[in-house]
Amino acid sequence: MKKMNWFLVVYVVGACFASCTKNNNGDSWIGKSVTVDCDPYNAWSYFSFKEGKTVKTLNVKSMEGAVAGVYYGDLSSNTLIKNTDSLLMVINEGIGDTVVISFPACKIGAMSGTETTNASFSLKAIAKKEGNIWKISSEKSVVAMEKENATSTDYYMSINGTIGTTKNADFDLALYMNVKAMEDGGMQMNMGGDLVGKSTGKTYGVDGDETSFEWDLAFHRYDIKTNGGAAIMLQTSDLESVTSADVTGESFTSDVDGEVMVDMSGMMTGFIGYQPTKVNEVLAKWVTATPTGSMPPYTYKINGKVFVVKTADGKYAKLRFTDMSDATGKNEAATFDYEYPLK
Incomplete structure (x- = not known):
């Protein structure tokens, strides 16, 4: 059965800027950072490493025909x-x-x-x-x-x-x-x-064509997928030290068929609407969810490890997530430091 994830979702208004940040271990980073702002359940936001920003947001719509x-x-x-x-x-x-x-x-x-x-x-x-x-x-x-x-x-x-x-x-x-x-x-x-x-009965899909524009990562709450790419998680939090030589010959994980929660309107009756979609199980580890056994059902914490994404055209990007909150302090954003292309 599906595992229910109690995440807040992502509308992304990306902004890229040069900054100096520190991760949880205190390692500094002088380079590019981006904040992906989040809001509703029923949206995907598409980020481009080349553009350094979110290039598109597509809403999820319901369609008739499914049995659920x-x-x-x-x-x-x-x-x-x-x-x-x-x-x-x-x-x-x-x-x-x-x-x-x-x-x-x-x-x-x-x-x-x-x-x-x-x-x-x-x-x-x-x-x-x-x-x-x-x-x-x-x-x-x-x-x-x-x-x-x-x-x-x-x-x-x-x-x-x-x-x-x-x-x-x-x-x-x-x-x-x-x-x-x-x-x-x-x-x-x-x-x-x-x-x-x-x-x-309802089924769900994005209200648009994901193939009509260029993007590398798509965000839905804490769910992430690539555009024909793959990812690996390293056992270091030191973003500055990672080079292309560190990932040469490594086995990257491609996206797999999965599903994400997109419709919570029927939650009180016991119905949750899921969208079938590709997801990347490695990048999903950027947030660690720990069951509480009560309410709220989970607590969330930034992983802090360095991830490397191999894009569809064979280039590499390294990134480290540093925050999961927006300017108001709500868990409605993903901030990460990154370098593209990886040297």
Whole structure:
């Protein structure tokens, strides 16, 4: 499953200037520095070593057609789930064809009576696109339904059906539910039903053409990708001492397929929108995130090591990140010292 990263994101208004800075170890640097200012989740900013500045900012836009999203549907049966009109269903992408289908705000009750309890549950399914529909299929499995009184009940559940790929196309899903203890005791009873509604799945991409201009690094919060380049992290913080001879023959890491968080508007319902994109796993180490086990979930610290980027045309740039805050002190910027081309 995706790992949630609680980062603040980057709109970049780059500015390059000569300065003298010090890293965390006190090593001085007299040369070029740049600050990449950050702001929303839904943007990428593109930096050029040759220009010494940010050359473009592209917003991320949502597009219809994916299976992931926030859905509302009507459930035909009220045997267990009582809020049968506009029942909230959230679909988040998993690994490969897997999706996680969640019902985060159910009202459940006994088969008779009006008293209800707030509850939630999630189950995994396979989503495969066939023409203009997503085919949803899952095997019957044991799922724990969590209740507001901190108790849970195990159910056998499955969900199968179709979801249209275009906005407002129909979705029709058969939700099977039966208390595990009842079914294990020989009582076969479907407490679920048919869930129908209109499709609202989303996918995400940049609102523009990344190939229409020249750039070397793109920033999205603490995520970084190269433009056909590669990177290496050295075990030194002394930027001044690094030369091209230090990286000759070294193995550089190219970008890989990944994803970044771009849509937090549905976070309170349990939906996070991810954009599939290339990312560089080495450059992502410029900030170290340490889990806190509470709120906030992470603390962040500048790595301080020297990175070397090999650009698509075979030139080298060395850089060392020195700050992750903007002028107001918020974690909405990336400042780094650099030399390009590396001598």
